[in-house]
Amino acid sequence: xxxxxxxxxxxxxxxxxxxxxxxxxxxxxxxxxxxxxxxxxxxxxxxxxxxxxxxxxxxxxxxxxxxxxxxxxxxxxxxxxxxxxxxxxxxxxxxxxxxxxxxxxxxxxxxxxxxxxxxxxxxxxxxxxxxxxxxxxxxxxxxxxx
Numbered sequence: 107x108x109x110x111x112x113x114x115x116x117x118x119x120x121x122x123x124x125x126x127x128x129x130x131x132x133x134x135x136x137x138x139x140x141x142x143x144x145x146x147x148x149x150x151x152x153x154x155x156x157x158x159x160x161x162x163x164x165x166x167x168x169x170x171x172x173x174x175x176x177x178x179x180x181x182x183x184x185x186x187x188x189x190x191x192x193x194x195x196x197x198x199x200x201x202x203x204x205x206x207x208x209x210x211x212x213x214x215x216x217x218x219x220x221x222x223x224x225x226x227x228x229x230x231x232x233x234x235x236x237x238x239x240x241x242x243x244x245x246x247x248x249x250x251x252x
Contacts, residue, residue, distance in 0.1 A: 135171065135196045144229065146204060146222045150196070153216035154189065160218060164206050169198045171218065203228030 136151045152160070152173050159174035172195040200206060205225040212219050 135173065135194065137196070144224045146224070148198070148220045148222070150218040150220075151216065152213070152218050155216070157213045160213060162209075162211055162220075164200075164209065167200045167202060167204075167206065169200055169206075169209075169220075171196050171198075173218075 137148060139146065139148045141147075150171060150173075152175075155173045155175050159176070161170075161172040163170045163172075172193060174193045175189070175191050177191040200222065203225055205223045208223050210221040
């Protein structure tokens, strides 16, 4: 069975990829992000990536995710090569309201999941009143009764 399409530029794209190391499609990591209560969750699709090749770095408030999808080696002929290979990365600027010291990461079924808690300083809190408003002097008490 032969898997060929009638795209006249396919061989040119494949040759350019082999010589220049570029692809006709950008190597990206699709991402979803959402908030669940007191934490943010970020998921990256990384199918076919070994967990050993995933590298996570945080510097200041920039999160960098790097991963590598290793090219197959061997005595074989490629019939289709649409999935990007090699090293690719993505950077996210995280807000000051997140606790970057307690990021949790897991990788399961080709999905990298990061959980970032909201920083304590960014959580809503009650402010206690101070002062003499809770105690009235005897003269003030008599004036309120009048």
